[in-house]
Amino acid sequence: MTATTGTIDGTTLIAWGFQPGKWFGRALAEANRLRQAGADDDAIFIALQALQPVETLLRTNGLPYGVFLDAEGELERANLAAVTAHMDALMRVPTIVAGAVMPDACPSGTALGTIPVGGAVACEDAIHPGFHSADICCSVAITVFARKDDPRRILDAVQAVTHFGPGGRKAMIVPDFAPDIDATLQANPFLHGLGNIVTGHFGSQGDGNHFAYVGHLSSSGQPALVTHHGSRGLGAQLYKRGMAAARRHTQIVAPRVPAHNAWLQASSEEGQAYWQALQFARSWTKASHFAIHDLAARSLGNAVADRFWNEHNFVFRRDDGLYYHGKGATPSWAGFSPDDDGRTLIPLNMAEPILITAHRDRKQALGFAPHGAGRNLSRSAFLRQEKPGLPEGIDVRFYCGKADLSELPQAYKNAAAVRAQIDKYGLAEVIDEVIPYGSIMAGDWGQDAPWRKKRR
Template sequence: MIDGNQLITWGFKPGKWFKDALVVANAMKTGGADDGMIFKALAELQPSEITMRTNGLPFSVLIDAENELEQANINSVIQHMDALMRVPTIKAGAVMPDACPSGSQMGTIPVGGVVACEDAIHPGFHSADICCSVQVTVFNRNEDPKRILDVVNRVTHFGPGGRRHGMIRVPAPIMDEIILNPFTRGLEEYADRHFGTQGDGNHFAYVGIQKSTGKPALVTHHGSRGFGAQLYKRAKAVAKKHTAIVAQKVPPHNAWIKASSADGEAYWKALQIARLWTRSNHTIIHDLVRNAMGMTVLDRFWNEHNFVFQKSDGLFYHGKGATPNWSGFSADDDGRTLVPLNMAEPILILEHTNNRDALGFAPHGAGRNLGRKAFLRENQPEIPKGIDARFYCGKPDLSELPEAYKNAASVRTQISKYGIGKVVDEIIPYGSIMAGDWEVDAPWRKK
């Protein structure tokens, strides 16, 4: 009888495939095949090792530098992208005008990075903040923006953690999907407790006036909260396990789940559940404000970043801090894309352009030239005058003030220069709410 030790002696690499290989080998042995015939059959069964490319594929760089700091940022982004484009599943890539590095490990996808992958979903390419997104509601009444901000501050929660149990529940159809999916089952408590909340970091509620109508508008920015973060942990573990088998030389942060596998199909469905949860989360916050003030809705739409999309070419397009800007990217596509810049600047509303160099994406904001810690070491920013800037915990987060971000006018110019999108409307700022510096050991301060 042929066993695993015999296969190793013959030079085969151990792995999950050994189980099936031994069945074949012993069936052939029983049927009278000699060792040479068995070896040849097993050689065809042995999975081939997937390796990194020697050179990275070319990618679009749709970003300009106006000073040395910006050029250093772009250089770092390009280094990461060049390493990233060596990952064997990737077929195309692009860098948005808001690009900045998002990790120290070489080949980490930058914020503002887009990659198209074949038969692969990479959790690390959409990050733990799954389906981070923005939604706007334009109200059909000339209301004082200050009153709207006051109500937002009252009806939702900013910062870590969730609501008290039972205050607002996830809609039953969404919860049913969470329970049924193997990636989301067991995360019901996260989904429920974080429903109707805003989050921390750069997640905000912004109130302004829509330029085209003169009506007040509420824009919220957040992702799938603790629910999505836990889903990401599960997916990352599955991806590392899969890649360790088929492509041992690929770094863990570039690991993937084979999209056509059972795990891949289940995770794709889990991502759609997270998307539905997040869209509903935006909507419940907007409706709480609307109901509290007795207003009606004139207009509403949303769009996501930090997500994965599949096009008709079959590839999976991962946008890390990049927003889909092609018509029909989803069943609920509105034909417009929201691009917030900073609390003191208008939120841009783009018309879809489907720019091929940008792989159909647009920037999700203004981006940074320096990380939070580096910026705070070198700057002492002040809250801009004329803006009602509020911080839920009571202490401003200086790393979220406008000075921490790239020049908004420059980003807007690059959107036009590279044909990424056409600005068709704006939301003029009144003020915003963020979590603020809720504790001294916030995640970005930890080593």
């Protein structure tokens, strides 16, 4: 070996018998850190042996997985074929030990092996940012009001205090869900520098299938507000940073694994930092939901009688030590989160009741239930084939003025069929419903975007 003084470089490592590769940068940093700390070459050599990667290969054949989706008709069969093609490829990823497909599953990307909406996988010592996607902690929250009220008045109040569409709020709300948010952001490499988004996007709902929905409980007639959104720009930036780190790691340990299936080693320092960042995003999103609800409640002068929430786009760690990733899948097991009270929400579409469910923990489904927003056609394909109309009998509003026709009920899977399959496969127990009065969605906010005006 070389002498125990001076800087260690790549030539030194090659002379010691190490194979050069993308891991050399990390190895050189560690080797020189150890040398400066006084370690001799033998100790450094042993430490680098532990760092040298052993390639983790894709499985030759994918693992079997549970399918809880019945297909009737040509469109549904084509959708199921696409979903299973993605899952067959996905289940070759070496970190995955089990998988399942929910009744509302549909593809969420074109690259083979992209986890579908309604897909769930359990992974060993691995967090896959691509399996929760950029809409981290997309979730549903309900507030039940103490006093009966005019539902139109409630919807008006919500419309006045929420924000849909790109960017954040004009009138910002300062988050107060954690004792020292700035210190948390500063200390975590995945959150550092995101303070403006944390504040600016708080209490906003984005676009797409996110909504504010007003109705009443079937059981008691009490009015209820349900909101649906994720962690907005915070989640998008966290996902971007997480994917970059995951790809760096996976290029070293499993370069043949597709980039969209990259992972962070959960037990590593970087993996733990990402896990903590996910928990921050979760707390932020929960607080963001209820900040909107509280503003509406104060405007109405109506007290809060009950509230709860649940995410359906997140990573969970169960007692078996595995990391359970749900992409558009609702957890349905006791203690899935610190604030679980045994109830979850499954929305279907704006014209249908939102289901309030109790847990069933179907093992073959990895303990998940659907989140209710699956499609048989992509947005663009739906609009090419259909000319949908606004549903009758409910108050439908689009925050940005123009209707987004790809979000109308006809764009989604048959609600009765999804609910029947929840019952058939024992994925959750429906214990109550929120009967719809009306809802607010972002609408087609891009219709008047500058590039579209120029083209016209």
